[in-house]
Amino acid sequence: MSKDILLWDETLFKNAEVLEIDHIPEHFAYRDNQLQAIKYSLKPVIHGMRPVNCLISGPPGTGKTTSVLKIYDEMQDHVNNVVFLKVNCQIDSTRFAVISRIYRQLTGVTPPTSGIAFRTLFENTMHHLVENNKILVLTLDDINYLFYEGHADDVMYSLLRAHEHYPGVKIGIIAVVSDTGALYQFDTKVTSVFLPEEIDFPRYEYEELQGIIDDRIKNAFYPDVIPSEVRDHIVQYVDDIGDLRIGIDLLKRAGLNAENRASRVVSIADVDKAYESSKLLHICRSIRALNSNEKTLLRLIVDNNNTQAGELYNSFHEATGQGYTHFYNMINKLHASQYIDVDFSGEGKRGRTRIIKLRSNPDDVLKCLEK
Ligand SMILES: Nc1ncnc2c1ncn2[C@@H]1O[C@H](COP(=O)(O)OP(=O)(O)OP(=O)(O)O)[C@@H](O)[C@H]1O
Ligand SMILES: [Mg+2]
Missing domain, CATH: 1.10.8.60 (Helicase, Ruva Protein; domain 3)
Structure with a gap:
């Protein structure tokens, strides 16, 4: 042989x-400056102080999440009144899901998914931190997924101003933006309290x-x-x-x-x-995070590429029973996540009509939808 x-x-x-996919490499080169900047921002927790907030941004796959986890690892052994948490906003993409995840990680108890208000859960979380005298260092990873439906500002605002309502609460936020070219911006009421150390991860x-x-x-x-x-x-x-x-x-x-x-x-x-x-890794990863109505809409767009928004809405309504506001929000989300282009044409009977076009390769999108 x-x-x-x-x-x-x-x-x-x-x-x-x-x-x-979740392996943390021992040898992590070319990111010394970024690692130092994160460490420097978190250092105050060693003396029981609130950390400096961070805004980490850069294209996908440039080591952002790994850097945060490496610093968490390194610091964890040196402090005992600090909780280091990371929430993946692609999975927990509403303010309720985010706070629910934080509560679960802090207490080990899973809160009910319905019948409990955001406020109550938030309050319980803050009380837990104060009673146990813990500083919370929270990474909101891939926070761009909270932007589409306006949850990013809500989450940030509640957490960053928590100490005003719950004296003694100490929270630092590391917001990680995976920059896919879509525009995002925090509300000014958030930026005025966030004041982050900005850390870039270039390609x-x-x-x-x-x-x-x-x-x-x-x-x-x-x-x-x-x-x-x-x-x-x-x-x-x-x-x-x-x-x-x-x-x-x-x-x-x-x-x-x-x-x-x-x-x-x-x-x-x-x-x-x-x-x-x-x-397909990229595109499938983000398609996986869509809910079932959004997937249905994307599928309709694949099947009816270059269709007028009105016609698309009719098919969508027929398939899901959802109303126009939902449809409109979803089109905005798919647009912001760069799945589609929305072009205006002057040809509609009642003035300007929007034409919905798929941006990605239809075969690739189908493969991910069928996985
Ligand atoms: N400097 C590096 N040395 C070794 N491996 C690296 C380095 N940078 C990134 N990686 C590896 O590349 C992969 C992607 O890194 P990571 O998940 O941290 O990217 P990211 O910037 O968070 O991406 P996304 O924005 O898509 O979440 C991981 O498997 C990580 O181990
Ligand atoms: Mg990441």
Whole structure:
């Protein structure tokens, strides 16, 4: 048997764990300034003081979440009256869901999903902090998902001014914005109390991507599994898109593809095949966060691309029974999240009509909707 053939019980992965989506890499290069800035802002908690708020922003897959978690990890051992929490606003995308998650993480008790008002839950949360004499450091990760329906300002405002209603409450907020090009802005009543340290996460340079991918390859695979030209091919894909998450997913899938054809070496073709799935990572991640009516609407847009808003509304109403206000809000959300373009045409019978156009590739959107 040729030595190039992988036996059925052999693997190319030395440690597949490091290619998992939630793996926190030990070696985290090129983000020293950002890590320092976060640490510096949180430092006051060591002396029992409220931390400086932070606004972290940058494109997807540039290390924002990982940086926060690394600093949490580092500081956790040095303080005992501080709770470090992170809420993923893509999953908890209303003010009730956010406070509910905070309450659960603080107390270990899951609050009921209905029959309890936001105010009550908020009050209980604040009392818990005061009674236990805890400072709360809260990361609102991917807070852009709270903007579409106006929840971002509500959540921020309630938390940032909590100390006025609940004396003794100490909360610092790290707001993380995944900058996908959509516009967002906090209300002035929020900005006047938020006053954050602004920390930018720019896209990685080609050489930086190369360094990070190289390091991950060394940890994940046995030697010589990924030849340098294959490595470069992967880095090129990542550089085109700018999201490291896709690079790490590519490594995993390309490795599995090579294993499936019993090869000891990953080829360019393994990477290209992997890319067909990896490239959907972005879009599928955000489509997963849509609710079922929003998914129905997106599906209707895929099936009836370039349709007038009025016609689309009729189909949507027929499918879901939802009224126009809901429809209108959802169109705004899909627009803000860059799934669609809304063009005005002068051709409608009653003046200007809006034409709804899909921005992403329809096949990609369908694949994610069907997952
Ligand atoms: N400097 C780095 N060194 C090693 N790995 C990195 C580095 N930066 C990012 N990564 C890896 O890239 C992936 C994406 O990082 P992370 O989730 O922190 O991005 P993000 O900026 O929070 O993205 P999003 O805006 O989409 O939430 C993770 O798997 C992380 O381990
Ligand atoms: Mg993130």
